Amino acid sequence: MTTQMAPESMYRSTEGLGVWPHRGKVAAVGIGHSPTARRWDGRAETSVGAQSIMACRKAIEDAGVDPSQVDGIVLVPVTTTGAHWDADTPVPMDVVNAFNPSDDPLDGIGQLSAEWLLKNMPELTNVKFTMYAPGCMSAAITVAAQAVGDGLASTCLVLKGWHNLEGRYNHGGISAANEVPGSFALSPGRTLWGAPGCYGTALQFAQYCTKYGKHHDMMAPFMENSRRNGLLFPEGYWAQHRPEQLPPEDYLNSRWIAKPANLFDNDIPIMASAAYLFTTAEKAQDMAQKPVYILGHASSRGLARSIVPTLEEVEAETDSTGRKIYESAGISPDDLSFENMYDGFAQFHQFHIEGLRYRGMQRGDALDFYQTDISIEGPNPVLPSGGNIGSGRSRFWMHTDCIQQIQGRAGARAVTGVKPEIAVSGGPMPMGGNFTVWSATPN
Amino acid sequence: MAILISFDIDGTLEVGDPPGPLTMEMVRIVRDKGFLIGSCSDRPPSSQRSMWEEFDISVDFTVAKHLLADVKSGFEADAYYHIGDREDLDRQNALRNGFDFLWPDEAAAKPWFDAEA
């Protein structure tokens, strides 16, 4: 079976498409997570392949289905957090041979193919549909929802795995070279001028502060809230390995990376895999967990005109994304119980939620909103998952949280100031991402 | 002769992530010998303090990585050492701020950490 990358036609990336035709007809039921780790320790049982198998098996078990009922898989084949396998480093054959390998020895170590997964999950005897999604879980969810809605699969695993290797990525290679190609020197992002990864977002944040008269210190309540929520997420990195709160004095006294972005405004790269089990609304009724219905999905495909997206471009794109999300789901901002938009960089979360007009906020309001009660106990929860800031860079905490909150399985993290009925999650970037609206009921 | 040692945590101490070669017992030995000791890490100072408390080691300072200079100005010593595992954030930072620098493996071989020495 050859697995293709999902075609662009599976995404809803323009305004005016109306309500998603499969609104309420697709549901998330099962959830599976691997343990987290800061980096790979070189063992077969902690490889991204092994962790992904574990996540899939847990999701299947959680949904209470027999593996033979699974007929589809959507996964992200790229698993790197930024570090790539050094071409001069031998691939550890003991790890390769601990599994049923594919043609590429890095499969299951530094990438993940559907072929490898199926070879190593022999219990999946009935998979007829496989598809790749780019980047992160947000895209895989969109593709899987569309696939189930379109009838390409009826019981579908949605998988994202991450590997993280030793070293500081982006600090070697071309960054250490004496000469660079002209295209690199002028490229958006990394350039001759030495912009770190967070530069674009930090620049937009700087312009946001200039435009609306805000300042970096106003992020502290958001950061504290996110870490607090993350520490209530037993699946997350900080909860599992370093249960440390992030009080304002520690956040504000941290070193700068690209002022106004400091160390904690950047998320921490980790290894982890997560899987969900999606199915049709009908089949979900017979499964072990409460169905969480997908009301709609939307995607953003913003393009910066020049070397870096400006705040103005980001605001225009996230405004459009907000409109697409509501149009697709057939809801309005007032219908949202809570939001779980992406935060990895912390400083763009407000672009997402202002675009959503969450709790009626307008442009320039978010940092003031952060000074109010944004806790899970209050009426206006912000990022109850804690996101990447709360649990490490996986880009899937926000989705898991939406499903768990609506299923009533969020444990100590459960929102109590609102009834969890409709929520939105997605990302990653304000200029490009995929977003899903989840609901306790199909309509 | 008063010696001050600043310990990085991750990649340096055994409790770091990744673990480093310096054990908490080694830290305790230099503490008992009267060295001025503390940590200088990207971990938040509150988390550094919790770590030392957990191992019942009293330290003289806990600072964020970019505040190593404050340690130099805050403590009178005859020699200042920073031990860490990163070229830019540890070695260069240490040298820039008037500290001698040791990689964790180099440091582990120092007689300071020998209880009998």
Added chain:
Amino acid sequence: MVKQGVVPDETNKPFFDAANEGRLVVQSCTNSDRLYFPPRPASEICGEGESVVWKEVSGRGTIYNYCVVYDCPVASLKEDLPFNLAVIMLDEDPGILMYSHLPGVPPDEVPVGAAVRVIFEETANGQKVPEWVLVD
């Protein structure tokens, strides 16, 4: 601050050749009268690319905003940390942006919105690149 040397390639050679001559050029589509930067293959701008020309601009601009870089991936710039990294909007079209270290401006003392003019600075291999300084 000496930047890494630059080896121009086909797409951006006119830009770098002009920089060596002390001129700032960007791509322009004569069909739409629209400017483009960074350089890209002409065919990506307009049809076959026949309408795409290199246009000299005034070398005047305005500071959009900036960050102060304290942790930089480029090895050769680390000894200069911390440094300003600003984005400049061209006077001809504020949607066209260029990076600048703003030589002469102390870190974090950047006057956002101030006028700047281009200069050309040698990189490690002698290739010149545009930089921007405050207009007196």
